[in-house]
Amino acid sequence: MDKLTIEGTPKTPTVNFDYEKGHMEIKGRSIPENSIEFYKPMVEWLEKYAGKPQGMTNVNIQLEYFNTSSSKCILDVFKKLEAISKAGNQIVINWYYEQDDEDMLEAGEDYQAIINVPFKMIETEG
């Protein structure tokens, strides 16, 4: 399976999905007007990954900003991960938030409440 790599822009995050390592990362800003289009390759990649996932999958979400249009797409990504987890594979979602950024911490907690996958909230220095 190929790696999925997308370079970041002022409105979209850097994406690195690595099959061999079972490692996925979304980092930066996610504020595009049309998020569905941007997140489509990630959702499709995860559908393939679900067919033969690694025993342990690590997901890092390190967003500085994200808009409500992205929030639904991020949930779609998490739902794919939840399905992989339900099938008996280990997954951890690491949710990074900058010190004092309560809004970002709360956003992570919202997902944690909806998605049945272990979340780790990780505070970083601003």
Added chain:
Amino acid sequence: MLDIYDFYDKMERNNIMLSFKGDITSELLTSILQIMESKLDNMQEEPKVKKKVYNVLVECLQNLYHHMDEVDYPSTDRSRSAIFMIGKVDNQYNIITGNYIRAENVTILKGRLDEINKLDKEQLKEYYKEVLNNGEMSQKGGGGLGMIDIARKTGQKLDYSFMPVDNKYAFFSLNIKIAN
């Protein structure tokens, strides 16, 4: 003749940092956000405040953008035009937006805003999660979450008004305050 000093004076008194009137495009939003980000950096605003203002700004502007995009106005129609202003008075940021909406949509939008305004912090959090998890997403990616998110992040009621224009349109304005 247009009294430019009158404009200037009003903007000065309201400490307007940036204003725009016209068609809202994706490129315009990118520029506005870049300008506002560097202004917030120059003001050495606390990271927490800066993030809140920036986030709310993104939602407000994208609301305007999606609204224009979804309604099929003729391109020459004045109703494609919107206004946007951001200012700061005494540690409080004010974001004001205004746009035309079809008269028949006023009741629905007003109902949605009033519904949001009835909720307290905890209820807003629950409502957000409900819409996030169950809500339908429009084709362009707007999911009805924008206004809930603005109410949640600002911790204030949505202050809005509808001004009747003619039998086809009303002018919708939203006045958002972000206290420091």
